[in-house]
Amino acid sequence: MIARALTFLWICLSSAVSAQGFAGLGTDADGYALPSAQTALTFPTDHLSHPDFRIEWWYLTANLQGADGREYGVQWTLFRSALAPETGSGWQTPQIWMGHAALTSARTHRFAQKLARGGIGQAGVTAAPFDAFIDDWQMQSQATTGDPLDALILRARGDDFAYDLNMRAQGDLVLQGDQGFSLKSPTGEASYYYSQPFYQVSGTLTLPDGDIAVTGQAWLDHEWSSQPLNEDQDGWDWLSLHFEDGSKMMGFGLRSGSGAHFTSATWVTPVGETTAYGDGALALEPLETARVAGRDLPVRWRVTLPARGIDIVTEPLNPQSWMGTGFPYWEGPIRFSGTHSGSGYLEMTGYD
Template sequence: MSVRAVLVLLLWAQGALAQGFAGLGTDAEGFAVPRPDPVFDFPADHGPHPDYRIEWWYLTANLTATDGTDYGLQWTLFRSALAPGEAAGWSSPQVWFAHAAVTTPDAHHVAERFARGGIGQAGVTAAPFEAWIDDWRMAGGTLNALDLSASGPAFRYDMRLEAEGPLVFHGDGGFSVKSAEGQASYYYSQPFYRIEGTLQLPKGPVAVSGTAWLDREWSSQPLSETQSGWDWFSLSLDDGAKLMGFLLRQTDGSSYSSATWIGPDGATQAYGDGAFAAAPLEVAEVAGRQIPVRWAVSLPDKGVEVTVEAVNHGAWMGLSIPYWEGPVRIDGSHSGRGYLEMTGYD
């Protein structure tokens, strides 16, 4: 790639990042916006939606080695549009970037990639399903069976995933409201993956297996102007049930919450603002910031009163868009493990 092409790529990527996590509350003029009562079209909706401004394919996994050591894994591909629609070659307004990470009890390895749409360096096809950026891949004939790979300076992983349950739709049939003003996204998940494979770490290869959770979400203005960040929990309980819950923090100190209870058979119950609660119990200094690393989480309607604690307090994603993301363990009324993402802790 020429120096000029690299500079163009960086300029476009910077524009996309400016409307990334920190810009999700800005005006969506010109872009499509989610509407209530969505009708999903599969497999097409597993693919990209270029008329919407932001979209992601977001996979996290809780892994265990044969010696009992816990690990976490993340693979995320983001699409961010500078303008709605698609075009060929360098004229494409779509910018792609990706994050990958492996968390151990005492280390957190991260990597980041950037690409322009339209030139084949990154993208997603729906049938057969494939999401890629450079040599990072999430691919399979369908979402039910996937091969997953990514690498960074200090890690590589190659994984195989098999779905053991149905897709789950959050909010009202996949229309997930994010604020009292009505901002929303389309949001569904596949939280029933079994995963196994090999981590390549500085100490050598590690065979691992466990569970994984894929989130699919797209929107053009999923936050309001008064929201500064979020705390997002995906919890897999030992009794087979699962809980997705998030807090969107308001600049006045209040928060907006939403949750989905997922039964072992995939049946769901959605909860609106106020039903799900999460409060920090302990903070740690991470990357010069005060980050909550232990939480009290509750969903009283389901008898959930648990403590959620980070496996590794230092799971900081020190990338172009910085945030915290890592595996957690659950104790209290229920036990289990899951993942926690926290943004907006500047």
């Protein structure tokens, strides 16, 4: 009976997440809170969850080098989604949680998913210390002073992989868009969005062949909204880039039904000074596709930001970095070269 009840819960949660998916992010948000450009983000409070908004995620990606001489990528994501704007407690809460974890190399892409109902202690985000978790997957603060995100441990485990990483921020938080208010369309859909792109990482990957010591750099995003897409938008192409001189760049393009991109970018200097670029400043041009999970995906891109003299081409570490989860998408580590070089991550959603 218990097993049957748990199976039923899993099916319900999976169906709810899949039904909402990426297209659901463009549906009406009646009853939910909406972002406002007049609201300033406040830390550490805004590191926590915002249940009056419909959708939220804490998203960490890491580009790593192993003691075995190979490159690796790690993803850790905690999603929160509200099925209704009403409040509740325990099993009555409308909040559902989903975790995604992945470990990518040039030869393999391993991933896992967890689903949980909010309000029963199985998943959530807590303060003092900051801890974002779902079951035994954990992103927990180790900071004793300063911002709680200045020092983190990151843990996750799938059937055939695990990782245990320590992260130390070497710079300040970055507010995306207009002081954290990030426009997503010409008609004003938006999110609250900030990042910590300055992590230095060390730790251990566990694979079927054994443990591998790794070092590298990581990028954390926290974003929340209730209707971040216009109803005509069906997905996005997003990049986080670490330049060899220590600069950083975030850029995304949201695709409309016509295939056109609404773009946004943020340039971050090595000392944390930021410049935001609105629609049209960034250009994303697909150069090469690969057959991935039964569909053709643009895994190689030309990325230009003329205002910064950026003209680069990205290359995936593993073109088959497909997340076959409740709502599927492509997510994997990349290298880039051209006017500048470095590493980063690419995410592509809405390619059905």
